[in-house]
Amino acid sequence: MMASCDKKLVRSKSGLKIVALNENLNSPFTISEPKWIPDNECPRCMNCDAKFDFLKRRHHCRRCGKCFCSECCTAKISLPRMCFVDPVRQCAKCTQISAREGEFFEKHLKTLQNGSSFHINSTSLPEPDDNASMSFLCKMSKDQRFLLFECQSDMCPEHSPIEVSHIDSVQILSTDLLPTGNKAATGLSLSYKDCDATQHRLEMICPENSQKRQSMLWLAAMQKAMKMLTENKETMAMISSLSEEK
Missing domain, CATH: 2.30.29.160 (Zinc finger FYVE domain-containing protein 21, C-terminal)
Known part of the structure; x- marks a missing residue:
């Protein structure tokens, strides 16, 4: 039997999200937010190996949770699989993955629902x-x-x-x-x-x-x-x- 899926607006450390009141009623296409790598475990960018300091700040990719400099984690794109309302910061690798998935949510999912x-x-x-x-x-x-x-x-x-x-x-x-x-x-x-x-x-x-x-x-x-x-x-x-x- 199908249950109605009421939703709520919540704020995580990565941004605003719209999720089901009952997490068991979330879409099967959603994925959970990753745990961020702690700052003290990441003295350098995990892509270019640049050392973090007062000027070169850390940025966490919202999809993988890894730590990067601003040059290696600059893109902000939509991430519907994590239910974010607005585009969020992602590393280059995750940006490519999310862009491919975006086509599914914007095009193919509509085909299935029609x-x-x-x-x-x-x-x-x-x-x-x-x-x-x-x-x-x-x-x-x-x-x-x-x-x-x-x-x-x-x-x-x-x-x-x-x-x-x-x-x-x-x-x-x-x-x-x-x-x-x-x-x-x-x-x-x-x-x-x-x-x-x-x-x-x-x-x-x-x-x-x-x-x-x-x-x-x-x-x-x-x-x-x-x-x-x-x-x-x-x-x-x-x-x-x-x-x-x-």
Whole structure:
């Protein structure tokens, strides 16, 4: 069951943020602020090795928490994955990463939330009748936590929302090789767990009509979303492993 996600404005040492009142309802695409390296552990810039003094001051990158001089940490760009209201200071490496992610939040996330039509085959749905239409409008919820499925026919059954963080894997479905030597994508297969931890598989097949182009764009955006989620899980696993070693 989806819960409403009320938000609040908070101030961290890095800037103003808009976050969920209940942190469990935050978008799965968000990441936590890093711990800043203490000043006394960083006598020199961690990029150019310049020594800090009264004139050359320390600046912490808001994304990685490392310590740099002003020349090596001068850019201020948006960081939606940490929910900041305004652009924040980042080092050159983090600036590049945030710029790439910015395209996802500004472009691809909107594609996912606008939705597109697909024919659905799912282990959580009954076997369709021969003449039944299993066409759904598939889109991501506004809070970015669920995939929603709106029936486009009176004959198709309801499909429960899928929690995005419970998706284990995504695979592009394709046809045989085209004359050009490339495969043509036909849809998406994803594996996920429901609220009872039961494993399911769902296939989303692009319609062969005027809506196909939009469906292909939606699939491409979903791939990017899953890449970001996978990186999140790997980072959290690494942090957990380091904590256990300590």
